[in-house]
Amino acid sequence: MSTARIGLSCSLATFDKISVSPSMVNASKIPSSINLSPCFSCECLDRGDKDSILQSSSNLSTLTTNNRLLLNSRTYLSSTSVPLEIDTISVDDDDDAPTDIWLADFESKLSNNIVYDEFDSIPVSRINGSIQDGRLSDNTHRNRYADVIPYDDTRVRLIPTKDNLHGYINASHVKIRVENTIYSYIAAESPLPLTVHDFWRMISGSNIHVIVMLIGNDPQLCANYFPKHKNEKCRTDEFEIELISEQNRQDFHIRYLRMKVLNGQRTRTIVHLQYVAWDEAQLPLDATSFIDFINVANSFRRHYGETNPCLVHCTAGIGRTGIFILTHVMIQCITFNKKVSVASVLKVMREHRMSLVDRTYSYVFVYRCLIDYLKSSRLI
Known part of the structure; x- marks a missing residue:
């Protein structure tokens, strides 16, 4: 059988023969101990025997509180992270907000x-939040942008390796409790050529089943980390990823990937959701289609277990990523008639990852999505 191989170099100069701009990576800061040999490749092969699907789940203890907005200290553990403290939002059962009240409040703002002053009043980052890990000389080349660094206590921690001594990746845990459900996210920057393998290590170790990608396929914005064609397989040092099937809708794509651990037979199904309808301001073209996309993602999240984190990424992991998480959380608050302000949710989100929803017009778009959702709900 003939095999067509496409070499995807993980050097900082090229990735699938695409150059990386200097603003994305500072090559002068790369330690000599880092292995820059190719570690990711794609090949078109006939699929072999069907692998069994391993669906593992993480257990989270139930949170209880009587406060409307309370920061609760939680410990998160995964196979690639050490214990770290995570804050969650709690919403009081007594604060009910009928649909008409929500709608009137959002439209009035x-x-x-009022929405503009409200956005300006929200702190961009946590006071005294440490970001020392992301500024270590061994890790700076793993950040796309020097001013978007995860907090030390909420960053995703990988198992250290000789090529990644601190187990560092630019990604943050964000956990939010609404009603009796904990919505768990990982907000991440898109992988660089050098970090593709670590990106999949994060997916494997954090028990990810749903990936939300909020950018197109521009290699300058996101290194190629998944196969684009059926029967194509991509490999890293530890994993093989195969595209099983794909559904193309007008504004987004749904892909089913199989991730296999190369040193064993463990496999996992990954649902990859990519929203592709963006306007010139880098906002979704249509609020209704974006809400449909969020609802699809939420359906998959429920299918694979609500305690499993949903991985959300754009390029920097703050703008569109923040729009998705904030809109999703607020829709859940509306669904359960729980009164909590958009500003208070974003404030706590930014205590998990700095600068989420980084532009005023992005914040306004969230309001427009919620208004559209409320109006649609009234027609049902």
């Missing part, structure tokens, strides 16, 4: 331009 938009029409009276």
Whole structure:
């Protein structure tokens, strides 16, 4: 059988023969101990025997509280992380908000331009939040942007290796409790050529079943980390990823990937959701289609277990990533008639990862999505 191989180099100069701009990576800061040999490749092969699907789940203890907004200290453990403290939002059962009240409040804030002052009042980052790990000389080349660094206590921690001595990746845990459900996310920057393998290590170790990708396929914005064609397989040092099937809708794609651990027979199904309808301001073209996309992601999240984190990434892991998480959380609050302000949710989100929803017009778009959702709900 003939095999067509496409070499995807993990050097900082090229990735699938695509150059990486200097603003993305500072090559001068790469330690000599880092292995820059190719570690990711794609090949078109006939699929062999069907692998069994391993669906593992993580257990989270139930949270209880009587406060509307309370920061609760939780410990998160995964096979690639050490214990770290995670805060969650709690919403009081007594604060009910009928649909009409939500709608009137959101429309009033938009029409009276209150939403702009509200956005400006939200702290961009946590006071005294340490980001020392991301600034270590061994890790700076793993950040796309020098001003977007995860907090030390909420960053995703990988098992250290000789090529990644601190187990560092630019990604943050974000956990939010609404009603009796904990919505668990990992907000991440898109992988660089050098970090593709670590990206999949994070997916494997954090028990990810759903990936939300909020950018197109521009290699300058995101290194190629998954196969684009059926029967194509991509390999890293530890994993083989195969595209099983794909559904293309007008504004987004649904892909089913199989991830296999190369040194064993363990496999996992990964649902990869990519939203592709963006306007010139880098916002979704249509609020309704974006809500549909969020609902699809939420359905898969429930299918694979609500305690499993949903991996959300754009390029920097703050703008569109923040829009998705904030809109999703607020829709859940509306669904359960739980009164919590958009600003208070974003404030706590930013205590997990700095600068989430980084532009005013992005914040306004979240309000427009929620208004559209409420109006649609009234018609049902």
